[in-house]
Amino acid sequence: MLDNLLSAQLGFSAAVLGSLYALVGLGLNLVYGTMRLLNIAHGDILMLGAFFAYWWFTLTGISPLVALPLVAAFGAFIGLALYFALFRRQLAQGLNAPVIEARSLLIFFGVSVVIQNVTALLFTATPRAYRHLDEVYRIGDLAMTGNRIAALVVSLALLVSMLIFLKASLFGIEIRALIQHREAARVVGINVEKVQMVAIGLGFGAATVAGALLSMTEQTTPFMGFRFTIAAFVVIILGGLGNIKGGILAGFLLAILEIYAVTIFSTEARSILVYGSFVLAILFRPQGLLGRGKGA
Amino acid sequence: MIRRTLLGCAAFATLVATAVPLWAADPVRIGYTIARTGLFAAAAPSQEQAYELWREQVNAAGGLDVAGEQRLVEFVSYDDESDPSKSAQLYERLITSDNVDLLMAPWGTPHHLNVAGVAEQYGFPIVGNTAASVAIREVQPGNIWFPTSAIPDQIGPELAAMLSNAGVKSVSIIANVLPFSQENLGFLTPALEAAGIEVRMSENYPPDITDMTPLVTQIKSAGSDAVLALTYPADSFLYMGQARELGVEADLQFLLIGPTIDAFGKAFGPDADGIVTLAHWSPEQGDWPRAKPFFDAYVAKYDQEPDYLDSALAYMSAEILQQAVAQAGLDKDALRTAIAESTFDTINGEVRFDGVQNVVTPTAFVQRQGGKVQLVWPEEVATAPLQ
Numbered sequence: 001m002l003d004n005l006l007s008a009q010l011g012f013s014a015a016v017l018g019s020l021y022a023l024v025g026l027g028l029n030l031v032y033g034t035m036r037l038l039n040i041a042h043g044d045i046l047m048l049g050a051f052f053a054y055w056w057f058t059l060t061g062i063s064p065l066v067a068l069p070l071v072a073a074f075g076a077f078i079g080l081a082l083y084f085a086l087f088r089r090q091l092a093q094g095l096n097a098p099v100i101e102a103r104s105l106l107i108f109f110g111v112s113v114v115i116q117n118v119t120a121l122l123f124t125a126t127p128r129a130y131r132h133l134d135e136v137y138r139i140g141d142l143a144m145t146g147n148r149i150a151a152l153v154v155s156l157a158l159l160v161s162m163l164i165f166l167k168a169s170l171f172g173i174e175i176r177a178l179i180q181h182r183e184a185a186r187v188v189g190i191n192v193e194k195v196q197m198v199a200i201g202l203g204f205g206a207a208t209v210a211g212a213l214l215s216m217t218e219q220t221t222p223f224m225g226f227r228f229t230i231a232a233f234v235v236i237i238l239g240g241l242g243n244i245k246g247g248i249l250a251g252f253l254l255a256i257l258e259i260y261a262v263t264i265f266s267t268e269a270r271s272i273l274v275y276g277s278f279v280l281a282i283l284f285r286p287q288g289l290l291g292r293g294k295g296a
Numbered sequence: 297m298i299r300r301t302l303l304g305c306a307a308f309a310t311l312v313a314t315a316v317p318l319w320a321a322d323p324v325r326i327g328y329t330i331a332r333t334g335l336f337a338a339a340a341p342s343q344e345q346a347y348e349l350w351r352e353q354v355n356a357a358g359g360l361d362v363a364g365e366q367r368l369v370e371f372v373s374y375d376d377e378s379d380p381s382k383s384a385q386l387y388e389r390l391i392t393s394d395n396v397d398l399l400m401a402p403w404g405t406p407h408h409l410n411v412a413g414v415a416e417q418y419g420f421p422i423v424g425n426t427a428a429s430v431a432i433r434e435v436q437p438g439n440i441w442f443p444t445s446a447i448p449d450q451i452g453p454e455l456a457a458m459l460s461n462a463g464v465k466s467v468s469i470i471a472n473v474l475p476f477s478q479e480n481l482g483f484l485t486p487a488l489e490a491a492g493i494e495v496r497m498s499e500n501y502p503p504d505i506t507d508m509t510p511l512v513t514q515i516k517s518a519g520s521d522a523v524l525a526l527t528y529p530a531d532s533f534l535y536m537g538q539a540r541e542l543g544v545e546a547d548l549q550f551l552l553i554g555p556t557i558d559a560f561g562k563a564f565g566p567d568a569d570g571i572v573t574l575a576h577w578s579p580e581q582g583d584w585p586r587a588k589p590f591f592d593a594y595v596a597k598y599d600q601e602p603d604y605l606d607s608a609l610a611y612m613s614a615e616i617l618q619q620a621v622a623q624a625g626l627d628k629d630a631l632r633t634a635i636a637e638s639t640f641d642t643i644n645g646e647v648r649f650d651g652v653q654n655v656v657t658p659t660a661f662v663q664r665q666g667g668k669v670q671l672v673w674p675e676e677v678a679t680a681p682l683q
Contacts, residue, residue, distance in 0.1 A: 004513055009542065013509035117333055125337040126345075126600065127529060129563035136541055145541045219533045219559050221338040227504050255507075263510040267501040268473065 004263055008142040014252070014259040016148050019155035020210055022251025024228050025235030026162060026244065027206035031079075033179035033242030034199035036097045037087060037104040041112035042232050043225025045204050049075055049211025050220040051119060057130050064132065064212050065150060075208030076201035082111065083200045091196065112229075119222035127219040147216035154213060158206065159248055166244060175199055179242045234278045240288020250289055323370040324360050324626070326351075327390030328400040329407075334378025339529060340403040342557070342603035343426055346610035347371070347400060349590075349597055350618075360618060363625030372396050380406040387414040397626050401613060403606075405429045405476070408440070415439040421632045423616045425609035429479060437651040441635055443612050443644075445576050446605065448476070450659040452483030455524070455550065456491040458661060458673040462682055464521040464548060466494040470511050470535070471526035473500050477552060480526050496520045505531055508538045515544055522548040529554045533563060540567055548572060548682075555664060556604035568664045570683060576660040577608035577644045578671045580679040586615075590643045604662060604669050612642040645677075 004010065028042045039045075052071050053064035064071070086107055090100065133146030166172035177185040178195050186192050210228075218224075231254065236242075239250030254274065261273045281288070328347070331340040351369045359366040372394050376383035383402045390396045391414070401424045402411055408427035412435045415422045421439050424432075428446040459467065467488060471477045481498075488495055496518040499511060512535070515523055523546045525535045532554020539549065548570075554560055555573040577584075579591035590611055594602040602608060619640050624630035639656075640647045646656050661673040663682060670680035 004510070004517075007513065009513060010509055013507050017507050113333075120332060120337060124341045124345075125332065126341040127338050127557055127559040129533065129559040131563060131565050134540075134564075134567075136543070138543075143541050143543060145537065148541070217537060219338075219530065219563065223333075223335075223337055224530075227506070230504075231506075259507055259509060263513075267470075267499050267505065267511055270505060271502045 005260060008140070010259055010263065012142060012144055012148075012152075014255045016152045016255075017258065018252035018255030019152050019159065020213065020251075021231055021235050021254050022159055022248040023155045023206055023210045024232045025239065025247045025251045026159065027203040027210070028232040029236045029239070029242060029244055029247040030175070030199045030203035030206070032236065033244065034175060035087065035091055035104075035196050036100045037200075038101050038108065039203075040105055040108040040229060041115060041225075042207055043227065043229030044112045044115040045075060045078060045207040045225070046211035046214070046228050047119065047220070047222060047225035048078065048115065049208025050215035050224065051123065051128075051211075051222075052208065053212035053215040054128050054130060054220050057132060064216065065154065068154065068209055068212060071208045071212045072205035075204040075206070078208075079200040079204030080197060083197060086111075088193075092193075112225075116222050116225070123222070125222050127221045129219045130215075132216050145217070151213040151217065155210070158209065162202070162206075163245070163248070171195070171198065176244075179244075234274060237278060238281050238289060240290055243288050243290055246288045246290035253289070321359075321362075321365055321367040323368040324362060324398060324621075325370050325372050325394070325396045326398045326400055327372040327387070327394055327396035329374045329376035329383045329386045329390075329402045331378040331403050331407075332375035336378040336404055339606070342606040343403050343610040344373075345598055346594070346602060346607040347614060349594055350611055350614040352597070353593065354618065361622040363622065376402055376407065380404075380410040383407045384410040384414050387411050388418075391418050391420055398617060398621065400617065401425050401427075401610075405431065408432065408442070409435065412436070412440045419628055419632075421628060421635055423613040423620075423635060425613040426606050428476065432652055435652055438636075439632065440652060441616075441649045441654070442652050443616065443642075443647050443654045443657065444609055445654060445657040445659045446574055447653075447659070448479040449483045451480055451574060452485075452487040453490075454659045454673065455484060455661070456487035456493060458682070459488075459493055459522055459548070460491045461673075462522075462548060464493060466496050466518075466520040467522045467524050468496050468515045468518045468520040468546070469498040469524045469526065470508075470515070471498070471500050472503055472528050472531055474503050474528055477526035477528065480552060484524070484526075494520075501531070503528060503531070505534065508534050509542070511535075512538045512542045512544060515539070515546075516542060520546060522546050522550065524550045526552040527554050528552075529557055529560075532560065536560070536564055536568065536571070540564070550661075553605075556606075556662070556669065558600040558603070561601065561664070561667070566667070569666060570663065572661050572663045572672065572682070573604075575604040575608070575662040575669070576657050576671075576677070577604055577612075578662055578669050578679055580668060580670055581645075581677060582679075583677075584643055584645045586641075587643045608644060612644050612647065615642045616640045616647060 031037050031039050049071050056067045057064050135146045137144050174190045174195050235250045236247050239246030262270050330344045331337050354360050355368050359368045374386045399422045403426050405427040408424050416436050416439050424442045428444050430449050432442045471481045532551045550572045555571045556575050579588045620634040624634035647654050648656050658674050662669045663672045671678050672682040
């Protein structure tokens with residue numbers, strides 16, 4: 001048991017899963033933090049990224065990693081389209097946060113159903129997969145498939161870049177200001193609408209990139225997104241709604257919980273542990289691991 | 297000029313002779329529901345695509361033979377949203393409101409069981425396909441039939457027999473907690489014990505599992521001769537990827553559902569060679585002359601391989617219905633008798649029912665070998681030895 005717990009293999013798996021959870025949660029958190037929109041279609045946006053990567057690779061034969069900027073732009077485009085079509089006017093009305101949260105939850109539920117079914121209509125629901133970077137590299141007892149290494153490296157790079165962007169750039173500081181206090185941000189002259197547009201673009205882009213990375217390691221179907229929506233919500237609740245740094249930490253924590261707790265207890269305990277920790281977080285630490293509204 | 301006129305008249309006469317019978321008869325309307333959305337939506341296309349291919353082929357050949365009269369086939373289909381109770385409601389609608397002439401089956405065991413009640417209520421015969429549970433034997437016989445031989449109480453003993461025959465002395469089992477896997481586990485465990493095969497580990501896992509490293513690590517530590525992964529499609533991909541990464545070296549790896557899906561072959565290519573799974577059909581079986589043409593036509597139409605279990609079963613059920621209708625027409629009583637008492641020639645060989653169950657097709661297993669899917673068990677239908 002102890003040997004298993006200390007094995008590099010479990011550490012690698014937890015790192016890969018954690019980085020993907022953190023990336024998916026980051027996108028959801030940016031959108032919630034800046035606009036209080038509860039995007040229950042977040043996993044479906046991820047699914048669109050997976051389909052983009054699948055078709056890209058199938059049609060061009062070029063690595064989906066090369067296409068990641070395009071995948072991110074595709075996600076940003078969807079985010080902006082939804083922003084202008086569904087949310088811009090509502091956000092401009094100055095509604096309070098609970099009203100926006102409730103409305104957005106319902107709207108995104110509809111968006112989720114539409115995205116899933118339009119995708120199934122266009123491409124059928126048949127599972128799709130492709131082989132890319134599937135060589136296994138071994139270092140001692142540690143075995144790593146190329147596509148999982150790529151997922152880890154890209155996710156970590158994006159997470160670190162995002163943290164630096166939010167901490168060091170003027171625009172990042174404006175995003176954090178909006179997350180902390182919407183009205184105060186407006187009062188000090190921040191162009192709220194511009195920040196919202198960038199945030200939704202970044203949030204959706206992060207989701208589609210995560211989907212593209214996942215498409216290299218598992219089957220792609222129009223209905224694959226739901227479990228990632230759930231994971232993303234667990235991550236941002238654990239980390240604190242709108243708390244970027246807390247969300248990233250929670251992504252890794254969730255993965256560690258999944259991988260190591262399953263090793264200690266039983267695989268059947270996975271869902272109990274994951275959702276149990278979610279419920280406990282809401283009951284005893286509703287502000288999240290690092291508290292709420294402290295920004296990145 | 298005269299020659300051209302005569303040729304024109306002959307061509308017109310031919311056109312009339314072939315076209316008039318088709319125009320004269322209304323199309324045969326066949327109803328079904330399928331999971332186009334919801335939980336099972338990713339699994340159902342392999343069934344509906346087989347239906348579509350069959351309809352296209354029948355119509356291209358001049359239509360369905362309805363007791364001697366050729367009539368085109370038209371589908372009336374609905375999305376049951378993966379909801380078995382909705383499926384039953386829609387079948388009632390197909391019968392009472394849409395007034396369809398025939399019915400084909402929905403996807404999955406729960407849907408079949410719900411629809412069986414509707415078939416019984418209205419005395420409307422349905423040839424099932426993708427239902428696989430011992431529960432199908434509880435269904436009142438008479439209006440629904442199940443061509444599958446993938447029934448858990450037969451799979452367990454047959455799998456144990458195949459393993460024993462291959463010299464396997466010990467196994468590691470992981471099983472999804474969903475019903476089909478658990479039902480199989482329930483019959484497999486005593487069958488392994490009876491065959492004297494040691495079970496070194498047996499673990500269940502939830503359907504939303506995202507990483508199997510701890511499980512696969514345990515499997516490696518157990519060092520058993522064979523791994524029996526009672527998977528559903530999504531987790532079969534997860535297991536395969538991580539078993540490959542961690543270098544599981546068992547002599548034999550069996551995955552319950554997943555490896556017969558086209559995407560599995562595309563995801564793992566030659567690395568999937570050697571994987572054994574559940575299916576009782578293969579295009580490589582020369583004793584079933586229509587098997588390969590079906591495979592080729594499916595690949596040509598959809599640019600993907602049929603599912604060796606679900607697509608084959610769906611197409612078989614359509615063939616059975618087609619042959620019964622040719623014999624009995626559309627009268628429900630005559631059709632019921634024809635299905636219950638006839639022997640059918642299908643892509644999976646001969647099929648005959650006793651009660652609700654096909655009593656000819658043996659429970660079988662296939663193995664991916666050199667990019668092909670070969671029947672490896674039992675010996676009477678095997679197309680290649682188990683490797």
